Amino acid sequence: MIYRKKSTDAPAGEGALRVRGAQPSDLEQVIEIDAGITGLRKAAYWSEIMQRYGSGRRQRFFLVADSGGRIEGFVIGEVRDWEFGSPPCGWVFAISVRPDARLAGVGARLLEAISASFRKLGVSKLRTMLSRDNNLILSFFRSQGMMAAPFIPLEKDLD
Amino acid sequence: MRLQKNTLLALYSVLEFAANPERQVAASEIARKYRVSPHHLAKVLRTLGRAGLVGAVRGVGGGYRFAGNAKRLTLMDVIELFEDISAPRRAPAKGARRRTEAGASAAPHEVEEALGVVLAEIDEIAKATFRSITLATMLKLVERRRNRDG
Numbered sequence: 001m002i003y004r005k006k007s008t009d010a011p012a013g014e015g016a017l018r019v020r021g022a023q024p025s026d027l028e029q030v031i032e033i034d035a036g037i038t039g040l041r042k043a044a045y046w047s048e049i050m051q052r053y054g055s056g057r058r059q060r061f062f063l064v065a066d067s068g069g070r071i072e073g074f075v076i077g078e079v080r081d082w083e084f085g086s087p088p089c090g091w092v093f094a095i096s097v098r099p100d101a102r103l104a105g106v107g108a109r110l111l112e113a114i115s116a117s118f119r120k121l122g123v124s125k126l127r128t129m130l131s132r133d134n135n136l137i138l139s140f141f142r143s144q145g146m147m148a149a150p151f152i153p154l155e156k157d158l159d
Numbered sequence: 160m161r162l163q164k165n166t167l168l169a170l171y172s173v174l175e176f177a178a179n180p181e182r183q184v185a186a187s188e189i190a191r192k193y194r195v196s197p198h199h200l201a202k203v204l205r206t207l208g209r210a211g212l213v214g215a216v217r218g219v220g221g222g223y224r225f226a227g228n229a230k231r232l233t234l235m236d237v238i239e240l241f242e243d244i245s246a247p248r249r250a251p252a253k254g255a256r257r258r259t260e261a262g263a264s265a266a267p268h269e270v271e272e273a274l275g276v277v278l279a280e281i282d283e284i285a286k287a288t289f290r291s292i293t294l295a296t297m298l299k300l301v302e303r304r305r306n307r308d309g
Binding site for chain 2: 135
């Protein structure tokens with residue numbers, strides 16, 4: 001089953017924005033968006049992500065918000081099965097929107113599209129994890145109705 | 160992070176105003192709703208007014224009106240007006256910082272410091288939560304819970 005081929009057309013009044021599966025030709029714009037936000041141009045990393053998530057693999061999704069050929073943002077996630085005893089759930093591990101395209105519902109459209117893809121695989125829970133200092137994205141996920149999950153991330157320095 | 164009564168009252172009030180930004184809400188209406196004294200509420204509203212979050216409308220039918228941006232204003236923005244969130248936890252008592260020999264039981268300051276690390280961890284999570292929730296998000300949460308329960 002390939003959901004990546006499907007696209008979500010914008011409702012009337014929201015311009016020509018549509019959410020579709022990422023194609024290799026989108027990679028340069030994705031790298032540019034990420035570099036503009038993080039300050040790091042990670043071409044090799046994004047090439048690998050495209051290979052792993054952008055080729056119609058079951059349970060993996062790499063979606064872009066396309067406005068007349070301009071990529072306004074992207075979202076990447078996958079269904080993870082029985083991680084730490086949790087029933088299969090949809091994980092979003094990256095979402096980005098061009099700074100000049102924010103506050104226009106692009107992020108919400110991307111999240112809704114990937115959520116729809118997860119739902120089609122029978123998943124009923126969406127999860128993500130991010131730095132607690134990342135207030136912008138934390139606020140975005142909160143605005144989409146996400147709440148604290150029953151997990152606590154832990155870490156330690158490996159000596 | 161335990162919020163003081165004034166802080167909670169400020170959050171209730173600002174959410175009331177933000178839910179009806181076009182409407183002037185009388186302080187007495189909020190005081191009745193949350194069962195607090197109008198005098199107590201007035202002090203809270205003055206602080207919110209000075210911060211530019213609410214505006215007072217004088218005269219007959221007057222009251223307060225929301226003056227902020229619900230999509231931008233976070234719970235932490237309100238909390239910070241009433242709480243000193245940067246206040247460090249109590250330092251160990253003077254003279255308590257004696258070196259402990261290996262194998263000896265932990266000195267009081269060592270236990271206090273270790274516990275302080277855990278409590279600071281909890282505080283940081285609480286602060287991040289308050290910083291990430293805008294008034295608009297909070298109002299949506301209220302609405303969702305109302306729909307779920309109703």
